[in-house]
Amino acid sequence: MTGKQFTSVWLREPRKAASPGLSREEIVRASIELLDAEGLAGLSMRKLGAKLGAGATSIYWYVAHKDELLELVYDEVWGEMTMPEDVGWREAASVLAYSMRQVMLRHPWSADLLGRLPALGPNAMRVASGMRRMFRQAGFEGLDVDYAGSTLTAYVYGRTLPEIAWNTSMSDREYDPDEMRKMVLTAARDYPDMLEGLDFDAYDDPSAIQAVAFDFGLVSVLDGLERRLPA
């Protein structure tokens, strides 16, 4: 996971291809199934090999190390994102942001990859490239095109990541709003500012609140970007 030096699967030629047994596609597909079912910690080379009816180390013929495999599945995640064309930039940016969030929530393990691995795969490039086109069409110029793009994705990462962490930490225990309220009160007991104006009803439907919070921030970010447009 922690990179030793800068390389990427996407910067070197893949194996010759035309193999009878395993294949990258098959390996990636099985990995994603395992990841969706058991999370990032549940993906081990041995388990993956077993799922494929192969030895663990056979995978290393197709992939240099686990990190490369993760880069491959990572790009599949990008492949699920919607980058709309032929609509106004605000609309396009909104749709993209919502779709990023949906994809991340659908594949919680992707939160551990997003922003950590180099995003140089074809799907990531498609999205990044569409986003650049979108912001250029909006009127941004020069480096601002990239600044705007990274501002948008930064917000979506940063907002969705804790949401996912929270979901996963909750998923194995049934959620009890009352217990939660009690917990918050305990944690905040010495911090009056944390309680002032706190809406306790919010804990009844946390995912609804999360959605509203996401939208609030997204609108703010888009408004802020709009102000940066050259007159």
Place this chain on the structure above:
Amino acid sequence: MTGKQFTSVWLREPRKAASPGLSREEIVRASIELLDAEGLAGLSMRKLGAKLGAGATSIYWYVAHKDELLELVYDEVWGEMTMPEDVGWREAASVLAYSMRQVMLRHPWSADLLGRLPALGPNAMRVASGMRRMFRQAGFEGLDVDYAGSTLTAYVYGRTLPEIAWNTSMSDREYDPDEMRKMVLTAARDYPDMLEGLDFDAYDDPSAIQAVAFDFGLVSVLDGLERRLPA
């Protein structure tokens, strides 16, 4: 790392205290030294024990598992952040955002913790509480106070996290702007939109560009939040 059920060091009473040998403080201090020197992957209970002149498993008297230890060091990170008082909210928010970024860059391993672990420690509470006060003083009301806060931190996380990932992946090889330009050209060869208006000089001083990008987004986010204020 992946939580089984929702608990936190901060929600249970610590050990009685008054111990002759080790102590939580000492353990946390040594952990941070190890983390700063070798990163998250470099922190193992055995290494930590060795550094403390103790057995690896002795640590488990003070801490239930490694995750609890991480929660403790995590809160120390929050302790390094500056939450200014008695200044206008925009100024306060800027200072806080910059200080979050600085702290993260100073402790790159914190990027793997931020947003993943529950932030219920005293230092995290101090910052969160100050931030709520700040946004309430700015004029936000009700849930908007929290929405504004999480928008700001989301941006800072999301922006700084990839920056850190990039730094760490670069740190072990000397950075060569020319090689980098070549790499980008290779990765983007089939995506004309990625090259259009690309500023190749940017690769000469990447950290300067990162700082400018951070500021661009921060100003945008603050502008956007300002527009959400009730008239």
Place this chain on the structure above:
DNA sequence: GGCACCTCTCGTACAGTGTGCGAGTGCATT
């Protein structure tokens, strides 16, 4: 003094991890 108890340390062991190495298999080409 003797005994019980509590606090704290730590060696050992277990079940797992990623992956380097080298032997082995089967097919295609010469």
Place this chain on the structure above:
DNA sequence: AATGCACTCGCACACTGTACGAGAGGTGCC
């Protein structure tokens, strides 16, 4: 028939977090 390539995989290594239980040292009570 022989050579070589594409591919598989068992084994081994060094490492991880941590459960368990034995033991050490101190304190308080009878």
